[in-house]
Amino acid sequence: MIYTLTLNPSVDYIVTVDQFAAGKTNRTSAEMKNPGGKGINVSRVLNHLNIKTKALGFIGGFTGEFIEKSLQNEGVETNFIKVDGDTRINIKLRADAETEINGRSPKIGQKHLDQLKKQLRQLKSGDILVLAGSVPDCLPATIYRELVQEIDSNEVKIIVDTSGQPLIESLSASPFLIKPNHHELADVFGVSNISVNEAATLGKKLIDKGVDNIIVSMAGEGALFIHRDKTILGSVPKGDVKNSVGAGDSVVAGFIASYIYSDSLEEAFRYGLAAGSATAFSEGFCQKELINKLMKEVSITNL
Numbered sequence: 001m002i003y004t005l006t007l008n009p010s011v012d013y014i015v016t017v018d019q020f021a022a023g024k025t026n027r028t029s030a031e032m033k034n035p036g037g038k039g040i041n042v043s044r045v046l047n048h049l050n051i052k053t054k055a056l057g058f059i060g061g062f063t064g065e066f067i068e069k070s071l072q073n074e075g076v077e078t079n080f081i082k083v084d085g086d087t088r089i090n091i092k093l094r095a096d097a098e099t100e101i102n103g104r105s106p107k108i109g110q111k112h113l114d115q116l117k118k119q120l121r122q123l124k125s126g127d128i129l130v131l132a133g134s135v136p137d138c139l140p141a142t143i144y145r146e147l148v149q150e151i152d153s154n155e156v157k158i159i160v161d162t163s164g165q166p167l168i169e170s171l172s173a174s175p176f177l178i179k180p181n182h183h184e185l186a187d188v189f190g191v192s193n194i195s196v197n198e199a200a201t202l203g204k205k206l207i208d209k210g211v212d213n214i215i216v217s218m219a220g221e222g223a224l225f226i227h228r229d230k231t232i233l234g235s236v237p238k239g240d241v242k243n244s245v246g247a248g249d250s251v252v253a254g255f256i257a258s259y260i261y262s263d264s265l266e267e268a269f270r271y272g273l274a275a276g277s278a279t280a281f282s283e284g285f286c287q288k289e290l291i292n293k294l295m296k297e298v299s300i301t302n303l
């Protein structure tokens with residue numbers, strides 16, 4: 001089974017304002033409310049690709065109910081733990097530039113954390129666990145590593161998509177895959193504005209810390225796939241970007257979807273990039289047909 005864990009889900013309120021004026025009353029020309037958060041997005045994209053997952057995490061209040069109902073309506077299996085307080089609302093403002101305001105998590109108590117640990121103890125050899133998104137303020141930055149320690153089997157593949165200190169702390173859990181974007185990778189080393197070659201060098205340092213595979217996404221500039229004995233540069237298709245929310249999560253979902261069938265890391269990397277771009281070029285999340293079309297435009301070069 002593939003499990004996704006979103007400690008800090010969100011309702012993504014995506015609003016389009018034709019000409020945004022700061023400090024004025026602006027009116028939207030379009031708006032959407034979607035269940036969001038990185039693990040939840042991975043589950044939703046995999047569901048589009050007819051792959052079953054179970055979405056885990058903490059939800060609360062009317063926003064939490066909205067997320068749970070929306071996922072159930074789409075056919076995504078969930079096993080959320082209910083907390084007091086409302087799940088956050090993240091604002092995605094589409095104007096000339098795209099601006100994001102991501103909210104804070106409601107409080108998560110010890111009893112909720114214990115419930116989650118109990119769920120994780122059910123995971124078995126061959127399962128995949130995707131730990132994705134920011135860590136709520138009330139939990140330690142080491143939480144992903146601590147949660148992985150609850151799993152009995154060593155044969156569960158761990159995938160981590162987070163940033164900052166939680167990403168650094170998760171490295172010692174020996175993840176099968178991490179997917180920072182180039183800013184997040186640079187951040188781990190306290191630098192900024194890294195070139196592709198610098199990203200490859202920094203990525204290899206994380207491999208030395210025990211990560212099996214790394215995808216460093218660089219939006220429209222392509223992506224790197226780094227494994228112990230090889231580094232690959234992937235191109236991404238050219239197109240009209242309509243929506244960048246969930247594009248990174250689609251890379252993770254696409255990678256998993258391909259890997260579980262092909263067992264090929266290179267194919268999975270290419271499919272992940274095609275899925276990321278298919279989401280970027282769509283109003284909602286990627287669909288199979290567009291991913292397959294874009295696959296032909298993703299080329300890879302060994303570095």
Ligand SMILES: Nc1ncnc2c1ncn2[C@@H]1O[C@H](COP(=O)(O)OP(=O)(O)O)[C@@H](O)[C@H]1O
Pocket residue numbers: 180181182217218219220221222223236237238239241244246247248249251272273274275276277278280
């Ligand atoms: N301008 C673009 N053109 C084509 N594909 C894009 C573009 N921006 C994003 N993507 C797709 O979305 C993926 C993730 O984007 P990126 O911004 O690197 O990640 P994140 O959303 O995690 O910050 C890319 O690897 C690519 O497949």
Ligand SMILES: O=P(O)(O)OC[C@H]1O[C@](O)(COP(=O)(O)O)[C@@H](O)[C@@H]1O
Pocket residue numbers: 008010012035036037038039041090102132133134135244245246247248249250
């Ligand atoms: O947990 P974080 O880091 O605040 O991110 C949550 C946000 O990221 C998203 O999962 C989108 O992520 P990507 O665009 O990186 O794929 C949104 O649905 C959500 O609002």
